[in-house]
Amino acid sequence: MPALSNATLQRLDPRIAVPRYDRREVTPGIVHIGVGGFHRAHQAMYFDELMNRGEALDWGIVGVGLLSGDRRMQQALSAQDHLYTLVVKHPSGEREPRVIGAMLDYLFAPDDPEAAIERMVDPAIRIVSLTVTEGGYNFHPVSGEFDIDNRDVQHDLDNPEASRTVFGLVVEALVRRRERGLAPFTIMSCDNIQGNGEVARRMFAAFARARDPALGEWMETEVAFPNAMVDRITPVTQADDIAELASEFGVEDAWPVVCEPFTQWVLEDHFACGRPALEQVGVQLVEDVVPYELMKLRLLNASHQALCYFGTLAGYRYAHEVCRDPLFVDFLLGYMRHEGSPTLAPVPGVDLEQYRQTLIERFANPEIKDTLARLCAESSDRIPKWLVPVIREQLEAGGEIRRSAAVVASWARYAEGVDEQGEPIAVVDRLKDQLMALAAENRTRPTAFIDNRELFGDLIEHERFRDAYLTTLESLQERGARATLETLIGE
Numbered sequence: 001m002p003a004l005s006n007a008t009l010q011r012l013d014p015r016i017a018v019p020r021y022d023r024r025e026v027t028p029g030i031v032h033i034g035v036g037g038f039h040r041a042h043q044a045m046y047f048d049e050l051m052n053r054g055e056a057l058d059w060g061i062v063g064v065g066l067l068s069g070d071r072r073m074q075q076a077l078s079a080q081d082h083l084y085t086l087v088v089k090h091p092s093g094e095r096e097p098r099v100i101g102a103m104l105d106y107l108f109a110p111d112d113p114e115a116a117i118e119r120m121v122d123p124a125i126r127i128v129s130l131t132v133t134e135g136g137y138n139f140h141p142v143s144g145e146f147d148i149d150n151r152d153v154q155h156d157l158d159n160p161e162a163s164r165t166v167f168g169l170v171v172e173a174l175v176r177r178r179e180r181g182l183a184p185f186t187i188m189s190c191d192n193i194q195g196n197g198e199v200a201r202r203m204f205a206a207f208a209r210a211r212d213p214a215l216g217e218w219m220e221t222e223v224a225f226p227n228a229m230v231d232r233i234t235p236v237t238q239a240d241d242i243a244e245l246a247s248e249f250g251v252e253d254a255w256p257v258v259c260e261p262f263t264q265w266v267l268e269d270h271f272a273c274g275r276p277a278l279e280q281v282g283v284q285l286v287e288d289v290v291p292y293e294l295m296k297l298r299l300l301n302a303s304h305q306a307l308c309y310f311g312t313l314a315g316y317r318y319a320h321e322v323c324r325d326p327l328f329v330d331f332l333l334g335y336m337r338h339e340g341s342p343t344l345a346p347v348p349g350v351d352l353e354q355y356r357q358t359l360i361e362r363f364a365n366p367e368i369k370d371t372l373a374r375l376c377a378e379s380s381d382r383i384p385k386w387l388v389p390v391i392r393e394q395l396e397a398g399g400e401i402r403r404s405a406a407v408v409a410s411w412a413r414y415a416e417g418v419d420e421q422g423e424p425i426a427v428v429d430r431l432k433d434q435l436m437a438l439a440a441e442n443r444t445r446p447t448a449f450i451d452n453r454e455l456f457g458d459l460i461e462h463e464r465f466r467d468a469y470l471t472t473l474e475s476l477q478e479r480g481a482r483a484t485l486e487t488l489i490g491e
Helices: 006-011 037-041 043-052 070-079 113-121 151-158 166-179 196-211 213-222 239-249 290-314 326-343 352-363 372-376 379-386 388-397 402-414 432-439 463-478 481-490
Strands: 028-033 060-065 084-089 095-100 103-108 127-130 186-189 228-231 257-259 264-268 284-286
Touching: 028 043, 028 113, 028 166, 037 043, 037 084, 037 257, 043 060, 043 095, 060 070, 060 113, 070 103, 084 239, 095 239, 103 113, 113 166, 127 166, 151 166, 151 196, 166 196, 166 213, 186 196, 196 213, 228 290, 290 326, 290 352, 290 372, 290 379, 290 388, 290 402, 290 481, 326 352, 326 388, 326 402, 326 481, 379 388, 379 402, 388 402, 388 463, 402 432, 402 463, 402 481, 463 481
Parallel strands: 028 060, 028 127, 060 103, 084 257, 127 186, 264 284
Antiparallel strands: 084 095, 228 264
């Protein structure tokens, strides 16, 4: 069985699509920090598709890893010439494997921060892109301010040539480019954060300002930070995925990526040093990302929260199980149509009803096996950003909120830590202890959970929300998830 590499590409099973371009002709144009499954299933796939068309051969990707766990990724990819297999899992069970060749190198920054910095200083690098997760932006979850007291941030301010953080590495590279008379590269966030470009601008400028006030001002005015909305469900690669690729297609790949068929990238057309022609491969280049972003946050992301707690309480463990249950589908579509969608401005080029139906189809894909545990994790970061704004806007407009309030109640019931079958629930959240302590009071002080103003602000003072929340919480405790949903749908 061939191990994936440049030397074995032409000997792979013909069912595996391989790069149609000569990788020897590809040169670096972008550094990507935070190479995980999503980047490899999304951004790198788009670049590879452009290269397959004979375009963007000067936009090869150099990956950079910062975390200790990234060393294994660096070793796996380096051993196979930075090639990897992207496997699209169709609902029918069909597998669509494809080798991605857009990545040329991978640097593990803790081993040699100087190499990572100098790679970004290279004039050929015109974009530095990021998938570092929300936590990687180092802002306080409530105030949104940059955490200047972070130990690694303080280290980087004192030791810019030996930086540990994305801020230290990128800012030092920009400083050197400016000193050498080179234009600044564009910093392109591909993380699932509302206003990701603006968040990146504020955080990097805050770090730069702490280093030198004038440097911070220069970053805010001279460096481009386009906003983007990105979407593709990409589960964590499992051992079974590696084994299946080997048994079904006869190729040894140390770290393939699996994903759903759907993919979307909406990108603000704001680049300082040029960009590849991404519009040729389906990327939507727009002036304003906000309508698309809110559509995703309030329909897709909020619907994930609407299904995960109710689903877990009812005994389901995967999203596709929930979304093959007509009762849950009715509830989700009701939320999307009557509560989430009314808060959205027109979304150019998008049929919202078709989008809503597509979401149900995506969630119901049994091949993806997206766990409810993943969707339930870090709820304290998700509900306040994805669902609470819907509740607030609907309250102000006099619109429906009972389904949204029910989702909050299902979270409170979930945080009690046991499902309706008596099985323990492993709550994963930065506020786990606080949340579970509040949920433990659900029966004696039913408003305890929504009394948390850091998460819900003054929502408890809105009688319509409070009454809807309490009604659902009591129903969940006395009658269970299914009976509660039946009542909500019947109403």
